[in-house]
Amino acid sequence: MAALYEGYTLCGLVPGQNQSTSGIQGIEEERDSDHVIVTDSTRSVILYKVSDQKPLGSWTVKQGQVLTCSAVFNSQTKEYVTVSDNKVIRIWKEEDIILDKAFKATVSTDVWKVHCPRGGEPVVLFQRGAVRLLDPLLSAPQQPIEEVLTQEETIRWSTSLVAETRTVVVYATELKGDNFLYLQRLNPNSLQRYRLEGEDPGLSPLSFSASYRDKHICLLYLYPNGHVYQSVISVRGPGADEGTQALPLPRSLVLSLPLSEGLLEAASAVVLDDAHVAVVGAPHPCAGAGKDFLCIWNTNFQILQAGKEMAGKVFGQLWSYSNKLFIPHGKFLSVIPFACPKSSLASALGKLRQPKTEEPKPPASVPSWNNILHGDTARPTETIETRKTRTTRKTQSAPNLTVDQVLELIKTAPQEDVQGEVEGLLFRHDVKDLQPLLGQLASSLVSRSLADPAFYSPSTLAQLVHTKCLCHSVCPDLIPLALERKDYFLCQLCLQFFTDIPEAVICACLKAFISLPDLDAEKLSLEPDSLSFMETLISKEHGRVGMQNGFRPPSFEDLSDTNNDQQTSVQKETTKSPSQHACPMGSHKAALLNEVLQTAYSDTFLLPHLKDLSSQHVVLFLKYLQFLYLRYSQDDFPQTHSFRSPSLNQIMDWVCMLLDAHFTVLVMTPEAKEILLNLLNFVRVQVRLFSELGKIEGSLQELNKMKVKKDIGQYSIEVIELF
Template identity: 65%
Template sequence: MAALFEGYTLCGLVPAQNLTSSGVHGIKSERDDDHVLVTDSTRSVTLYKVSDQKPLCSWTVKQGGSLTCPVVYNSNTKEYVAVSDNKVIRIWKEDDITLDKVFKATLSSDVWQVHSTHGAEPVVLFQRGAIRLLDSILAAPQQIVEDVLAQDEDLRWSTHLVADLQHCVIFTTEQKGDHFLYLQQLNPNSLQKYCLEREEPGLCPLSFSVALRDKHICLLYLYPNGRVYQSIIPLRGIGDDGSQTLTLPRSLLLSLSVGEGLLEAASALILDEAHVAVVGAPHPSAGAGKDFLCIWNIHFQTLQAGKEMAGKIYGQLWRFSNKLFIPHGKSLSVIRYECSKSCLAAAVGKMRQARIEECKGLSSVPSWSNILHGEKVQPSRTADGRKARTSRRIQSLPSLSIEQMMELIKTEPVKKVQQEVDAFISNTPDLQLVVGQLASALVSRSLSDLTFYTGGLLSQLVQSRTLCHSICPELLLLALEKKDYFLCQLCLQFFPDIPEAITCACLKAFISITDSDAEMVNLDPAGVSFMDMLITKDSTQVGSQNGSSYTSVKNDRLEIMDRDAAVPKVNMQIPLEEPCPVSLNKAVLLNEILQAPYSENYLLPHLKDLSSQHALVFLQYLQFLYLKYSQDAFPQRKELRSPTLNQVMDWVCMVLDAHFTVLVMTPEAKGLLFKLHTFVKSQVKLFSELGKIGSSLQEIKTMKAKKDIGQYSIEVLELY
């Protein structure tokens, strides 16, 4: 999955009067990806610190001059390199104020662009295709450079890569409607020329983007008809003299919807091996006349994220680290993005990260190869005993086909459906093939017929471990609507792909139920046993496991009280034994939320929808768990289903991130926030001491043993 986050304006723009140009000539990274150089199309370049959203320095050439290519940064010499009036190279440092007094060198030929990569020497690309290292051209500025391109051939785009310490300059040209790509390596020099396959007559590529993958160059280019092509070029295949022009093979990655007409200003940019950012192409589900920035997954041909951009799009897009820079309207915006690993499991939902002891108890799922090739599936040794007994009891009964079963579910009463579906499940060895159809049919009937609900059958399907949320997305919502919390618990346990929005919906429902309603629910015995032990156990010992104890918390409280005299108005007593703020069954359900898989970036926006009161209750319960886990007398038994301490602390951090402002303004939360602060301080102290111990052990390990040690000796090791 991919996500686009809230953007912010880096600077204002002065677009051209005809609105065809944004006024940005180019954006280059400086010392790191948080510092960028923005060159405008007139006479100035500005250094910005992106995270602070403010300019640090700005330089302008005098009236009548112009910067004819984007300014770059030479990381080796800590200098800036610019080209003015096509032929004049200017070099200066950050503390230089005016460009009139900096180093200048006039060259013999016009420059197309200067390219620079971090840690490598800048490269100069001339308009007729010649390439020189910056130092070599400055040693003799008036040296004659050769013409690589034909007389009627013009440069259109260029970039620079460093692979295995070798410079590789890539540029494209156009000649009478044909488009060519050149690859040139320096030291030693080698050149190869490729011809791009023709698209529809009169169509020229709107943008190019490259990436280096496993010693291969991946070239991505977008045409006005919305087609995005990819070409893979091995670096080893670069020829010696470029005398032979090869046809560049290509493959179609995306065919974007362009609506009526063709794209005029659009760009496609490689983000990683599976994701591409596209700006200027219409959103598939949005109306005409709206400009969007979208992220597409090229492996699954799916739109992952989209963001509408206000104002005109100019077809320009840059990427540095995990930030996209896009000019639109009269502003240059910075939009942070995130792309997770592309796999089928990620496409349908985040994979469950179960603990080792949980994985051991999972039943095996039939192999797809076995199913497709008709091989006999071995029965699972860990299958549910009740299911096995039921299977033996009714094995001789005739079973219906899946089509007959679907029709039966639509019309028959609840009792009849329960009997037939239970028999069908028991007599079906490859349940994975039909479980989705059965669950969808049962859920659809329950949604359309308020008198029909088969919670037991749905629970049995979930417990078969062959069902997931993506196959039947309405199942968990139905369980919440029917207040079938046992089914909700099973879904949270066995579904690896529950969306974060649904997880938060379950959290709201669990916190909202009354204690009396919660106590009437029959839940998983393993979770109930854990909470029963946690609440009723008489813990008489006071330990310091996990860095927290009554003594350490009390000392932390006194230290903070000494520094802040305004705090004593709040009751700051922090007893180690605090009552559980929720009932036992409600706590069991909340524990399932803590153990559910999630992605923090996707969960936080939905977590903000919790009311302040619900957030406060949830934090109080998390505090209760933390205190219990901090006792040496409390044993965490592997056979009981329980959240880990890391999961508890992660949820504390997320709830505080989502509701910190509201909690600070809530009087009832002040004491709780103070207690959580002491917990964090205790954890910091613990890890600090562990670090000291680790350093000491490392020092002992590196100490050289004396060779003349006798049979008896006493040694003193001084660590500090």
């Protein structure tokens, strides 16, 4: 799950006179990820070491001169390049103290910007669209520069990339309400012009962001109506002989930001990777109409994964370098570290929940993600059959309230009225865009419950979670509220349906579950599938049998020609009677722990929070994991995937993490001695198994390398010896 970490201030700002601009022209990465150069909108260029939050150097032009281009760093020559007064190119090194005494050259026409992509040469983009490499330009500064753009066409944004060892300059222009995109490829030179599709009612993009991946340039642009589009352009474009004929640029909608009212004025979207986009200046879905937010959206699933309110006015500027976001707001320039792990990482490590064989019914009036992402033909949504209380029936007969009226009702009305109105709203067919509404409903209910200890509607919150349209980032206080009210059924539902739960919240649930007395746990009403799995696991009816359909599975002795004491102890350990290795806790408590085992996490972030568990809880948890391992290892254990059950990989991963977090404490705890010895035996079994699999793999690889004889007839017998 993407995350925004605690930020810090890099420097103060001096906003423009009208307070509408931040006073910063640009921020560029310098020699490494810990150094950036900041160019203000007037006269200064400052070099900062980000981790120390202090300037290392500062250069200023004379009074009356103005920097008209943000400074860039040439990593090949260790020099800085900028432009003053539109035509004067300045180049200097870090040891130069006075900028006016450094090298400068005046060119024949106005410069728009100087770009220096990492791994490439500096390039100069002129205001009329021409592009020159810096070194050839400085050899003859007054050389004539051609005009690429038409008379009234102006550049709005530009960047440069290195694609397949070839420098590419990308810039966007506007002409009488129409928007165009230019791709200038260098060495050899070729220029291509594209026309962006119009956006009703004649809106122009607020921001652009470009990235290079898979031999294509991916362009991301944000419109004032909250629509974020992506266009993909091949690097291997047409040659220069095709001129600048404008070709239509296909686009796809990757994100539609929820806007409560009006249009965006100062906003920016920056691509972070192939699945995440950072947006500043757009409202948070659950925070009303305020637009001073920084958010990370997952474009694959159209969900908000991280959000942070920025103090003071945001100016619609955002830069991203080396997992750090640079954002001017109020009177400060802040640096906010972020993380965007790959969405398939948890699946690859076996830490995602196993899918059920039965497809759940879609919630009422809520479109599926497949329809949104893939454009499938929308089918009429099915109605969820649930028990309806008298309050619900009364609400259905009464006049329907608007969405805003229901949200106001939640703030003051009694619990019964709130429950009836919310449930009635979910089943109404006249309510459109129910998905964003669910987050507002959940946030309002949680806020009321936190402010008023006498108010709590568990059934309504559970019903909202059951729609599978909520996530932790939309309502981050929901799980802490459920833990505070000891509503473990709601916690179980959140662990099942939320895919973005932070590791700190996962450990809070684990600590609450494992501290729960068995007598109290047995009184809980939990999800039936999870209880069915534990009842099957604990049941004595699944004892070990000698024959299965006339076949006896091999024991540990059968896997080896030699039988040493160590292997014998492993076999004895794994064949103990159920009474010797009974489940150390009740089925209800175990079912709750199974939900924790199946929740996606990151080892790096989870380990520090696991250290807060007491040694008694760690030993109890390890005993339960040992019990699961032994039951899974039995040949007659029914591997049924229709139940909510953790996988063997997930069990072993949690064993490893607990040992990593508490190894020193466990070694010094007498109660943990036996279980540590047992776990050692488990590891030896796993190592031996994988060793045998490695031998088989090597043999198969040798067979694959053998050349097939060409003179083999229709029938032959071959003897292959494996060594």
